[in-house]
Amino acid sequence: MFIVMIASECAPVAKVGGLGDVVFGLSRELEIRGNAVEIILPKYDCMRYDHIWGLQVTYQDLWVPWSGGQIHCTVYFGQVHGRKCFFIEPHSDENFFNRGGYYGFPDEHIRFAFFSKAALEFMCRAGKRPDIIHTHDWQTALVPVMLYEIYQHQGMGDCRVCHTLHNVKHQGVAGKDMLWLTGLGRPDHFCSSERMGDDFNPVNFTKGAIVFSNFITTVSPRHAWEVRHTEWGFGLGHTLYLHQSKFGGVLNGLDYDMWNPEIDPAIPSHYTAKTFAAKADNTRALRERQLLRDADKPLVAYVGRLDTQKGVHLIRHALFRSLEKGAQFVLLGSSPEQGINAHFWALKHDLNDNPDCHLEIGYDEDLAHLIYAGVDILVVPSLFEPCGLTQMIALRYGTVPVVRAVGGLADTVFDRDHSERPEAERNGFVFDHTDTEALESALDRAIDLKTDRPDEFRELAMRGMGCDYSWNKPGQDYLNIYEMIRHK
Numbered sequence: 001m002f003i004v005m006i007a008s009e010c011a012p013v014a015k016v017g018g019l020g021d022v023v024f025g026l027s028r029e030l031e032i033r034g035n036a037v038e039i040i041l042p043k044y045d046c047m048r049y050d051h052i053w054g055l056q057v058t059y060q061d062l063w064v065p066w067s068g069g070q071i072h073c074t075v076y077f078g079q080v081h082g083r084k085c086f087f088i089e090p091h092s093d094e095n096f097f098n099r100g101g102y103y104g105f106p107d108e109h110i111r112f113a114f115f116s117k118a119a120l121e122f123m124c125r126a127g128k129r130p131d132i133i134h135t136h137d138w139q140t141a142l143v144p145v146m147l148y149e150i151y152q153h154q155g156m157g158d159c160r161v162c163h164t165l166h167n168v169k170h171q172g173v174a175g176k177d178m179l180w181l182t183g184l185g186r187p188d189h190f191c192s193s194e195r196m197g198d199d200f201n202p203v204n205f206t207k208g209a210i211v212f213s214n215f216i217t218t219v220s221p222r223h224a225w226e227v228r229h230t231e232w233g234f235g236l237g238h239t240l241y242l243h244q245s246k247f248g249g250v251l252n253g254l255d256y257d258m259w260n261p262e263i264d265p266a267i268p269s270h271y272t273a274k275t276f277a278a279k280a281d282n283t284r285a286l287r288e289r290q291l292l293r294d295a296d297k298p299l300v301a302y303v304g305r306l307d308t309q310k311g312v313h314l315i316r317h318a319l320f321r322s323l324e325k326g327a328q329f330v331l332l333g334s335s336p337e338q339g340i341n342a343h344f345w346a347l348k349h350d351l352n353d354n355p356d357c358h359l360e361i362g363y364d365e366d367l368a369h370l371i372y373a374g375v376d377i378l379v380v381p382s383l384f385e386p387c388g389l390t391q392m393i394a395l396r397y398g399t400v401p402v403v404r405a406v407g408g409l410a411d412t413v414f415d416r417d418h419s420e421r422p423e424a425e426r427n428g429f430v431f432d433h434t435d436t437e438a439l440e441s442a443l444d445r446a447i448d449l450k451t452d453r454p455d456e457f458r459e460l461a462m463r464g465m466g467c468d469y470s471w472n473k474p475g476q477d478y479l480n481i482y483e484m485i486r487h488k
């Protein structure tokens with residue numbers, strides 16, 4: 001099959017979170033299985049250009065219809081660790097992707113609507129006729145709408161679209177003007193509640209993707225249920241319910257080459273479950289780097305965005321509870337929200353002299369690898385979590401996850417003491433509620449096990465390393481979906 005991914009992120013060249021990991025990892029898996037995969041991305045000025053090989057212009061003059069006129073674009077091609085990537089660079093006064101950051105601008109919906117349109121225009125003009133177009137999150141959610149309404153009449157009628165909802169909280173909304181910008185027009189048609197109109201906005205991009213795609217996925221089976229039946233549908237539960245015959249949950253995989261303690265270039269000491277003792281060298285290296293005292297104490301960590309979604313009050317509580325229980329704590333994270341960032345900076349300042357904790361506020365890929373390899377316990381106390389990659393990375397690195405039983409966390413981590421699963425599948429500690437006592441009910445057990453029965457703790461950590469959360473199964477699941485919609 002010929003598959004084109006259209007996305008706003010692809011690791012490691014343009015990564016903000018799990019979306020980037022998924023676009024890269026899934027593409028790689030599909031290629032290994034003999035498919036042709038191409039990825040279309042915006043050409044951001046802030047990308048990691050050191051991860052692109054052979055970047056060159058491949059399509060000089062792409063004129064993208066926009067707002068009644070046209071915007072001139074140049075398309076580049078380059079390889080990102082073996083993946084074939086096209087980068088679209090618009091030349092207009094708006095400077096859509098030359099702003100020193102990926103997200104967080106007031107005209108966000110216009111930037112990515114334009115990118116979606118440009119990606120379709122590029123495929124159309126360059127004669128690309130993929131069997132499957134796979135779009136990701138709200139940024140590219142208008143692709144299925146424009147494909148169905150515009151581009152299928154321009155020779156792309158055989159392309160089918162699979163759209164993945166990575167985070168339904170962010171849906172992409174706009175006024176009717178969006179219909180004129182994109183050339184869709186016909187507000188009476190598109191703004192109706194059966195198409196893109198929601199309770200508050202004339203145009204909801206994600207709703208459009210749900211209605212117009214051939215198949216929609218979210219990133220774990222549990223979350224597929226949650227978005228239809230709980231508040232985590234963020235207003236789209238009913239629409240998903242109506243379209244549930246073409247909707248399903250496919251657990252994200254983890255790129256087992258990128259995340260592999262046996263060969264990871266970012267960690268000083270390589271190890272497997274068989275050579276587990278070597279993990280301790282990484283713990284030492286981490287303590288040294290983070291100026292933590294070298295002590296025989298359990299080491300707990302949080303790695304991830306500091307977003308309300310991630311349970312900020314529980315992250316904070318995990319830090320203090322760990323210290324109270326005689327453990328050490330490291331945190332690596334950042335937030336686009338001023339308030340949350342300021343809160344953690346203040347915390348960092350207050351705890352500056354504490355030799356048992358370190359807060360690193362920012363984004364640091366290499367440090368993340370060292371933390372996964374060096375710590376004993378990783379907390380993921382999310383309020384909601386479509387899939388979550390950090391708990392899967394932790395398992396891969398023999399680090400025991402302590403998670404809240406929600407979304408993909410509930411699909412991947414099973415409580416050592418209370419799960420209904422067979423003992424061989426139990427790989428961490430799980431709690432249900434969002435109060436601090438709930439977190440303690442799991443974190444305390446993890447810390448106590450590490451302190452009082454280290455052999456049993458090691459056994460649990462090694463069992464986690466044996467879980468298979470690679471792209472192997474999800475890769476096949478996606479191929480099955482592609483096959484199914486391809487013949488419709």
Ligand code: ADP
Binds near residue numbers: 304332333363368388
């Ligand atoms: P989300 O997509 O909601 O941010 P995921 O758990 O799906 O969360 O994916 C998070 C990914 O981003 C993981 O690969 C994690 O290691 C990485 N990550 C998040 N924050 C940071 C950070 N501050 N520094 C380095 N890596 C980070």
